[in-house]
Amino acid sequence: MRILLTLLVKEFKQIFRNRLMLPIIFVIPVVQMILLTYAASLEMKGISMAVVDQDYSQASRLLVSRFEGSPFFEISLTTSDYQKAVRELTRDRVDVILHMPHEFEKRLYSEKETDLQLVVNAINATEAGLVNAYCTRILFDYNTQVRAEWFGLEGSGRQTTLEMIPRYWYNPLLDYKIYMFSGILVIIVTMIGMLLTALNLVREKEMGTTEQINVTPIRKYQFLMAKLIPFMIIALFELAFGLMIGRLLFGLPIEGSLGLLFLFTCIYLLVVLGIGLFLSTISNTQQQLMFLAFFFMITFILMSGVFTPAESMPLWAQKINLVNPVAYFMKVIRMILLKGSGFRDISREFFSLCFYAMVILTLAIANYRKTT
Amino acid sequence: MSLIIDHIDKSFDAVQALSRIDFEVQDGELFGLIGPDGAGKSTLFRIMASLLVPDAGRCIMHGYDVVDDYREVRKIIGYMPGRFSLYMDLSVEENLAFYARVFGTSVEENYDLISDVYEQIAPFKRRLAGKLSGGMKQKLALSCALIHRPRVLILDEPTTGVDAVSRREFWDMLKKIQGQGITIVVSTPYMDEAEMCDRVALIQKGRVLEISDPSIPRDGDDTQLFSLRSNRGVYAYLERVRSMEGCKHAWLFGDQLHVTPKSKDNAEKMKSVMDSWDDPSLQWKPILPSIEDRFMGLMEQESEEHSTNGERI
Structure with missing residues (x-):
């Protein structure tokens, strides 16, 4: 506990000493949320x-x-x-x-x-x-x-004609912005979580600081947890911050329970950060890591149904989405926010991600070597 | 016995980095490992620090095997890697406090041990480690390696890239630390630092050529050693001396040349040739070989043997 606490203090000091960190946490997401929500419009005017x-x-x-x-x-x-x-x-x-x-x-x-x-x-x-x-x-x-x-x-x-007047549930005005915004929120939380964590660990490797850390009594899991927790907190903060912006700017509805959303996000972040950690254990430089992380992130995000519903993808793509954490989160965040789904509605996704988190974190810890 | 290195082998792919390394280090000894770049010093040090697993052989640190009991080993050693490995974006005092806490101690508790070293960098304690000069970085790294009062201090080329004055200071500090009862194993590529150690192992191409005590003067060499000095500077003479017929080898040692003739007769002949060079300040006199001379000779011999072997194959 003492070691973990010491490591956490060190991580937070380093994170906030990085001049780019505050813009990354505050400015970039706001720009993305506003820009992408309007730009990635599914509605056409003019x-x-x-x-x-x-x-x-x-x-x-x-x-x-x-x-x-x-x-x-x-x-x-x-x-x-x-x-x-x-x-x-x-x-x-x-x-x-x-x-x-x-x-x-x-x-x-x-x-x-x-x-x-x-x-x-x-x-x-x-x-x-x-x-x-x-x-x-x-x-x-x-x-x-x-x-x-x-x-x-x-x-x-009067001639009998059938006129259809559709009623759009969960988004009665077909406001695409609500739909897009929740998707973009997922992307931001994912990017912040996966990239920052993975980059941080690889940077230590690149700088050679792991060489000194490795001869201390710090255990692998302690070291990795200290990498995970700060970025998990930052990503959760990002979600809260994003929800606030969505509410203020786009009138984003929050039908379901925020507690449930944050609980689910925690599990989701364990998976995403776990993937980030795993990738950083197999790369030696930040460059290698960037390529790997971008490959996974772009594939995951585009397949997750951010623009097109994942349900209308071909069957093989839907099978691939079984290992795509972003697809789970994309679905659940919309279910909770727009539809007001409760725990029972999302329990399948919840337990799937719990299992996923266990697997990937075990892999990451096993793959991180203190000795060669 | 502080450290037992027992027949250690290590290879990376096709390269044999270490072969049959064998030596022991006494409690409280200042043990040096001298050899050129690429000799395998860092590999051996990483094995001692439990960061690398040897292919064969054992390394025992105060009774703990570095592979099987690595956790115990990590508690009793202080390791300073060849490359500066502290956090550049933490300040001097933050780095020190971090390593103290990680080892379950505090800076105050062991301050007496590091005070000599730390006081020199204390004026800059709020400066980020990345902004320190080379010599100050070394002192900080040494402080961090010492802060948990290790029983064995493992220093991998601590003086590489540090200026001559700081090097001197660094060795003085090591002597003081040794005085506190801490065993020190240190590597260096600089021959002249050999004299500072209690015992020195000469390592080249992954093999220990000799282990010796620099304080015992050596004699009985059948070939004699001469020094050559000149007010005009001896560097200009180096190639000329080397090309002389009777010269076995000649090296630049500070402001003088150390010359080993092939035999006593040759020495006389060389002297007479030099007289004809018309440099009245030229001084040619026999000297006792230092450990450096001995190592240079051994290394030369070793590489000659290797190259002739190579030709035969």
Whole structure:
């Protein structure tokens, strides 16, 4: 206990003596939280649209006004020349072309159906999907309006149509920011935890200070615990700090129990820091470690479902996610914060991570050698 | 017996770093290990410090085996690695207090032991260790290695990279520490430091060539040793002397050359050649070989044997 305490005092002194440490703890996460939450937007506003109107009719103008009225679209070009619109699309100046051909209105009246064309720039497939979804929604509304107004289907003669009004549970306004923010919080806690711990231990190796430590009565587990605890505290602080910022800036809901969230985070950090320690036992320089850590971190984070739900990944990817601690945390933090899940809902993840922590910490301790 | 090194072998991949090292160090002795860079000194010291496991042989420290009882060994030794290994981002006093506490003691408790050393760096006790000069770093490292009152002090090249004055001071401090009853094993690449030890082992290419007591004068060498001095400086003469026919070897020793002729007759001949060099300040006189001369001779012999062996294969 005396030794552990002495080591901890030493670690904290060193951590806070590092000039970059305070910016790393305070500034970098805030910048990331604000920047990434807004930047990694899944919601689209100001989709630039080119309208090719070759009909110039009341019907076509009504449709255009529907798009104008939507907050998602911005009509940047109105023309009757289809080729001109295509040129704009290929130059990446517009995201979508709405093409209403000649006789758009006439056919709508006489044949009760008409054609129109949507050309979507699908360089970014996710974006294209969203653009398409928004357009379809507007066209659906237009359709209903046209039927009602022109064909007099209001009142008694009302045609039965099925209209779906979805209710979005746990995020009723589909505020993507809440979803993104919780994901980014996971990334920050993970990065701070894994990188700082691992770098710290490798730095001691590089500086040669382990040579002197190794001839003292300090035991392996004491030394490693003294590396783990400070960064665990810092990472937990980071979580609290992040939640506060989320609450203030983005109105992040905290439906579930904060105690449960912090308890789960502790277990999660044991795993992540354990991985960091393990990586640092197999690397000799900070450079080697950085490459290793980045490989694992980027793979873990991208596979964790931060942007796309992990459940929609191929089955093999989901299998890989069984050993991806970030995926567990990503799921649980959203369950607790947005859904208000209790311990029983997350118990599977909780015990999986407990087991994981035991395995990885045992590996790290066994692999750290005081004698060669 | 403080330390028993018993037939230690150690190799790294194909390189035989140590072969059949065998010696003993008495209680309270100041034992030196002298040899050039790459001779295997640090490897041997890391084995003694329980940081490295030998391939064969045993190392016993006050009855504890450094491999089996490493935990006990670590309590009774103070080890100072060749490279400065304290925390650069902690201050002088923080480093010292840290190592004291880790060993379950305090700076106050053992202050008498380190006071001679520590007082010299005490004015800088709030300075970060990384900002100290080379000599002060060594003194701090020595203080930290001593703070838990070890029975055996293991110092790996403590004077490498330290200026001549600080080196001298350092050895004086070691003598004082020895006076407190602590056994000291120290390595150095500097031949002239051999004289400061009670006994010295000469190590080269992983083997101990000789263990000797520098205070016992050596004689009975069949070849004689001469010193050559000149007011013009002898460095200019080094190659000239070496190229002379009767010269076995010649080394620069401070401000003089130590020359070993191949035989007594040769010495006479060399003297007469030198007379023709037209340097009235040239002094040529026979001297008693010091331990340095002896080691230089041994090392020369050793490497000659090795190279001829190599040719035969």
